[in-house]
Amino acid sequence: MVTRTTSAITRAMRHLGWSGVAALFVLICVLALAAAGPPGDPHVMQLRDRLTPPGGTGRSGTTYLLGTDSLGRDLLSRMIFGCRVSVLVGVLGVSVSFLIGVPLGLLAGYRGSGLDSICSRLADVQLSIPFLLFAIALMASVGTGLVQVILVLGVARWAVFFRIARADVLSIRNEEYVMAAQALGASNLRIVARHILPNSASAMLVAASIGIGDAILAEAGLSYLGLGVPADMPSWGLIAREGKDYLQVAWWTSTLPGLGISTVVLSVSILGDRLRDFASPVARKLLGVR
Amino acid sequence: MGRYITRRLGQMIFVWLGVALLVVVGLRMTGDPVALLLPHNMEPDVIAALRAEFGLDRPLYEQYARLVLNFVRLDLGRSIYYKQPVMKLVMERLPRSLLLAATALAVACLLGVPLGTLAGYRRGTAADVVISGSVVAAQSIPSFWLGIMLILVFAVRIPWLPTGGSRTAASLILPAITLSVIPLARMTRFLRAGVVDVLGQDYIRTARAKGNTERAVLFRHVLRNAVRPAVTDAAMTFGRLIGGAIIVETVFAWPGVGRLLMDAISNRDFPVVEGGTLVIATLFLVINLVVDLLYPLFDPRIAYD
Numbered sequence: 001m002v003t004r005t006t007s008a009i010t011r012a013m014r015h016l017g018w019s020g021v022a023a024l025f026v027l028i029c030v031l032a033l034a035a036a037g038p039p040g041d042p043h044v045m046q047l048r049d050r051l052t053p054p055g056g057t058g059r060s061g062t063t064y065l066l067g068t069d070s071l072g073r074d075l076l077s078r079m080i081f082g083c084r085v086s087v088l089v090g091v092l093g094v095s096v097s098f099l100i101g102v103p104l105g106l107l108a109g110y111r112g113s114g115l116d117s118i119c120s121r122l123a124d125v126q127l128s129i130p131f132l133l134f135a136i137a138l139m140a141s142v143g144t145g146l147v148q149v150i151l152v153l154g155v156a157r158w159a160v161f162f163r164i165a166r167a168d169v170l171s172i173r174n175e176e177y178v179m180a181a182q183a184l185g186a187s188n189l190r191i192v193a194r195h196i197l198p199n200s201a202s203a204m205l206v207a208a209s210i211g212i213g214d215a216i217l218a219e220a221g222l223s224y225l226g227l228g229v230p231a232d233m234p235s236w237g238l239i240a241r242e243g244k245d246y247l248q249v250a251w252w253t254s255t256l257p258g259l260g261i262s263t264v265v266l267s268v269s270i271l272g273d274r275l276r277d278f279a280s281p282v283a284r285k286l287l288g289v290r
Numbered sequence: 291m292g293r294y295i296t297r298r299l300g301q302m303i304f305v306w307l308g309v310a311l312l313v314v315v316g317l318r319m320t321g322d323p324v325a326l327l328l329p330h331n332m333e334p335d336v337i338a339a340l341r342a343e344f345g346l347d348r349p350l351y352e353q354y355a356r357l358v359l360n361f362v363r364l365d366l367g368r369s370i371y372y373k374q375p376v377m378k379l380v381m382e383r384l385p386r387s388l389l390l391a392a393t394a395l396a397v398a399c400l401l402g403v404p405l406g407t408l409a410g411y412r413r414g415t416a417a418d419v420v421i422s423g424s425v426v427a428a429q430s431i432p433s434f435w436l437g438i439m440l441i442l443v444f445a446v447r448i449p450w451l452p453t454g455g456s457r458t459a460a461s462l463i464l465p466a467i468t469l470s471v472i473p474l475a476r477m478t479r480f481l482r483a484g485v486v487d488v489l490g491q492d493y494i495r496t497a498r499a500k501g502n503t504e505r506a507v508l509f510r511h512v513l514r515n516a517v518r519p520a521v522t523d524a525a526m527t528f529g530r531l532i533g534g535a536i537i538v539e540t541v542f543a544w545p546g547v548g549r550l551l552m553d554a555i556s557n558r559d560f561p562v563v564e565g566g567t568l569v570i571a572t573l574f575l576v577i578n579l580v581v582d583l584l585y586p587l588f589d590p591r592i593a594y595d
Contacts (some may be wrong), residue, residue, distance in 0.1 A: 125308030130533025258435030
């Protein structure tokens, strides 16, 4: 048992490198914390304990590992709650982009013709608008909310997945095994699902892993601007924003959530970077230098 | 060359029409802009009157056509909050945004070229590991948070620099540094890759074989060939910087177009939100086109005909 575990770790090290393994470890810890949930109520205010520094004991006699914010709320509980929100937005936001972009890209690449040119032009237009500008303008019109943020971030990034899926299909479409399947009379749906999708899956997974980091950063930015999640659902970006006004007296309220965001995004992008080696050459070019 | 410019210009106009359509549809289909403008308990006839005033009761294609035609005449409507033409408001703030973006880009080039060259030239050494690692780390930091941290350290703890505004020249320093981090990371990464690539070329071996000093090889042969694509890429990011500056301008209260857009959102000033979005998007397109057309100046091997 021990040898099997050791050999699994050695194999992972070989593929991911020490930084990749470290990133994976950090992400597993973060997800475990998010799954375990906050130790206390992230919303309950203890005004007598407001702005207690990390590790300090408030006037009510409670000790706070990460201190409290300006309303005396436990920062550790808020951080773990915020981690749930941030990671949820990152993962679901990318899933929305994925679900719009990948089927369209597969179809456009496989069928070509009218659908392809319409979707490709649309993707050009979408990618001509700075991502954050588009998200800000949309959020201003749909209003704040968790579902809104996820949908807006998802819609704003569909074109990235569309382009990768399309390029990958175009490079695979004329492979011999696809032609063989066609010659055998396989339906188009079957060819796409059984022969093309599995072969371009790695590229899309890489794109998704990179996209999660971007989505978490974008959500933090939107929440900082007051255009993200509502106040009763604090994400890391929102907690950092709330702490900004108390910077002179309490450094921790803004610093800690920012550190959380940076750590998670860094881990995700290191892992994405390592996984990039598994993507096809065509997709690797599109994923390119970020 | 003339034909190429015409074609690219045509392409840009097509994409711009699409961008304008996306802005019109995006801001209208997703919600009622007037409902967001007004307090919740407004009388229905007041809402209807305001809808009519902005032409929001007209069919979508008509609103789109009017926006495009007005934009060509440089008319973006009037701000509800400032009671001034939107174009005037945007144009007043645009120089500030351009100054901020240009300074950030200059910082990125000045630091990115030496750092990227060092990392590429000494590939695999400790210097490379530190620089390449920092590049990945820098791209993981939310810009607003970096801004807050810089304020905390250099304006609150050590009161050297102003926390925001634009009254003195020193006010430019912190926002420009914050905004420069992403292009700096990109520049360093690009240049490192370029230097590694060029070092493997045959002409570098030839240059060394001729007895050139290592210094001459690096500056005359490696850098000349590696810098060009990196600088072109940096110029391409200039347009994106103006969009990315929205957050930085808000953190540092820098009075640029991004700040105007954010103020307009909180003031529920719909014409400014629409006009500001469209102007920033247009600027992005124009800058990309200009960089594209200037490309032969950077690289004589490329000729458009």
